[in-house]
Structures are given as structure tokens and as C-alpha cells.
Amino acid sequence: MPGHRITDQQIRLFMSKRKDHLQVTAASKAGISERSARRIESGQRQLGPSKPRNYRTRTDPLELVWDPVVLPLLQLSDTITPVGVFDYLCEEYSDVFAVTLRRTLERRIQKWRQINGQDKEVIFRQVKEFGQLGIMDFTWADFIVTIRGTTLKHRFFNYRLPASGWSYVQVVYGGESFVAVATGLQNAFEQSNGVPQEVRTDSLSAAYKNHSNETLFTERFSELSIHYGFKPSKNNTGIAHENGAIESANNHLKNQIRQALAIRGSSDFDSIDEYETFIDDVVQRRNRRIMALLIDEQRQLQPLPKFESVNYEIYPVKVSSTSTFQLKRVTYSVPSRLVGATLRVHLFDKKLDIYCHGVHTATLTRVHASANNRGHQINYRHLIGALMKKPRAFRGGQWRDQLLPNEDYRQIWKNVDALLSADEASLYMVRLLNIASKSDREEAVGRFVLEGINLGQRPNIVDCEERFLKDEEWEFNPKVQQHSLASYQQILDEVNEYVS
Structure with a gap:
């Protein structure tokens, strides 16, 4: 066909069909023209690669800028990108360089650097042996999760056995402290039922002395490694790919959590415990897929010590x-x-x-x-005894808002503060908190009072005490038959007769 190069396969097909067919028929079956068929039979077109041409078929569109402008820039620094060169040419040489030549420029720069550029860094993939290495890292949760509408700022402690792909994830609400590291490692060792020969991390200040020129680990982390019998190690600062087995796992973990949240239909949870259970379910789904590999790796892990190390x-x-x-x-x-x-x-x-x-x-x-x-x-149960002696102190107390355990009680205080005198409102609130503490039915007490307020009839304290502090009565009274006094006398007469 015009404009299409004839392949070696078409030539072989034509030569095969030509044995039993006319030239025009064989050419049609091979998808080539009669003229091409004649060239093949005359020897002008043969199998094998065609000779490369050493001439251009059109004018070089970069001729005016390549040698005088682009080459000096490429030789100046290897960090100059094709986009940077393109922007420079568009700005300074717009009279001889067209904006439509961007892809031509990028291909030319890539070709020049592959032939004349500097050597690039090479990644050496490592052989992963069971039981040899465990890697840990912290990563921010860069997605929004709320607990009853309040944003939860947190990160993850991620521990992984690269050979089997098994991982342990723990939600961390503070910083990358030694307590978080020790707790995460202990839980990970316990769940994997063993300890690897080496545990690697990045430059965690909780584990590594970053201000020293030597590879020194903190005293507590060194004690932790001795207790569990693993060799601590770290990757070079600023070279993330040395920890690629965990950096890549961090991204996969967070992407999977995002998908699980999208399928769940909501990123709001009733409690932190519910969210941690959700994260644990996501991780366990990943671990179940490689359970056979984990069993093989567990055979090579070191046994756990009899006692846990200090993680506080x-x-x-x-x-x-x-x-x-x-x-x-x-x-x-x-x-x-x-x-x-x-x-x-x-x-x-x-x-x-x-x-x-x-x-x-x-x-x-x-x-x-x-x-x-x-x-x-601030827990109101710790202070309620003292407040009962000084109820007026509640109103102006420094921790007044923190003493109210939930939104129901905040709404109750707003109501009584607006409708009662200062002393009466403080006394009502303190005695209500005392009822909640003594009855151990905090939510029920708050809900009962707030429902009454919403109906326009706020319960008084006596009603609350009778409802929540009154001893529970039996739902039924068993009937007990009282024996007559004559029956007791009969028993005494029989005993006296037996003694005599």
C-alpha cells in the first residue's frame, strides 16, 4: 500500500504464494502492489534490514538554535530540563523557534543526553531472604478522617517484612517518639510471631543520633535491639529508594485506605476505636493474601523473648x-x-x-x-466531690467547659444558665454531674434531662435522683409461707423425747 513500508513477513508470504499463483494474485494475498512484487522478483527489494540513509529528507527545524543556544545549555548543567530549555527558547528566540516544536526539542535533547550526557544513578534490586530484614517507617495520613465531625490528625507506624510482604500498621496520634517506635515494634513482633535478624529505619531521632557523624543509635533503641536480638540499621539520609520496600508500601497502604473509605461511603467514625478497627481490617485483608509466604518466613524468624521490653x-x-x-x-x-x-x-x-x-x-x-x-x-468524676462542697465555683471555674462530658450536658448548661440565677444554675449542674457520676449512667442522665428541656419541662434534681439513684425494686415479690409456732414446738418435743 502507498505510504506503508513492506515488511519481511509480507515478502516471505509473497514468495511463498508465488510458487502456485500468478504474480498479481500472490501480490494481492501478501497485501502489496504489483510494482512492489516486480521489484522483489527483480532483486531490488530483499529480506533483511534496509540500509540506513545518511542524509536528511527535510530541513532541520532546530538548526538555528541547536548549536548556538541549546548545546551550551545542556553542557552547562545536567539538571536543566527540556521544559526549561523550551521556555527559554520561547521567551528569548521566538523569532527563530516555533512553539509547535516542543516534542521535537524534547526528543533531540533525550537523544543527545543518551549519547553524550552524564552517567545516571542505577538501582540495584536486592535479593530478599526470609527472616533477614524488617523495615519500619512513619507516614502521615494525608486524607481526611473525622471522629463525630472532628478532624483526626494522625499518622501510621508501618512495619513490613519485605521477603513475604507481611505488614503491621498502627495508628499514631503523636510524634515519631521512642514510645511509638517501641510500642509499634513490640506489637509487630508479637503479631508476626518472631523477630528478624535486622530492623532498618530512616533517620528517626527516636532511634538514631542524627547530629553525630558516626552511625550511632540512641541508648534506649540500642537496649530495645539487644532485648529482642535484632541488628539495627538505617538508610543514608535523603536517599529514600534505599528504603523503597517500605516507602512504596506506605503509598499502597494509604491508597488502599482511601479506596476502603470511598466504598464505606463515609470517612466519619463514632470513636477512635472504631477507626482503628477499620484500619486493622484493611491491613488484615492485605496480609491474608500472602499468608503462605508469611508461614515460610516465620520459620526463619528469631523467637520472641519471654518478656516485653519497656515501651514507656x-x-x-x-x-x-x-x-x-x-x-x-x-x-x-x-x-x-x-x-x-x-x-x-x-x-x-x-x-x-x-x-x-x-x-x-x-x-x-x-x-x-x-x-x-x-x-x-479534665474528668468531672475526679472533681465532683469538691464541687459538691463549692457548687458556686463551677460557674467561673477555669475548666468549666471541660467538666461537661458531652454535647448534651453543654446544651443543658446553656439552658439553666439562661433561665436560672447564677447560684441555682451552678447548683443544678453540679448535682446533675454528681448523679451521673454516682449512677455511672452519664449518657442516660444527660439524655433524660435534655429531652425534658426540649419538651419545655426541665426535670428537677429530685426527679433525676429518684430515677437514677433509687435502689432497684424487684419486678416481682416472691410469696414466702410462714410456718406456725406449733410446728416449731413439735420439733422441740421430738428432740426432747429422743434425748431422754
């Missing part, structure tokens, strides 16, 4: 006269009996264990504060 930090704190203490820019409340005491706090990634004179006294949920803001964790 210890801080001494003094409880102030407000029954609170401060730690990591967060104010926590404790039971008022601890005012003036010096406590030992075991700081975990998600909780605080409180010890007083060596005795475990309380467990608090940890709050992570940002660098520019302070946090708080």
Missing part, C-alpha cells in the same frame, strides 16, 4: 492544688485525694499509668498536644 517513659509529676498536673504541654486531672502528692507517670503512646508510692492509682487517656497549642484531659 517515666516522669515524676506533682499534683497541684487544682487536682491537676502538666505533662508534655497537656493538663490532666486526677482524683482530688492526690492533691499535693508526687506521682510517677508511665507515659505510653495512648495512655498514662499513674503510680502513687508504687501503687497503681489510675489510668488516663493520653492527649497529644501540638507545638503551638496546649491540651487538656
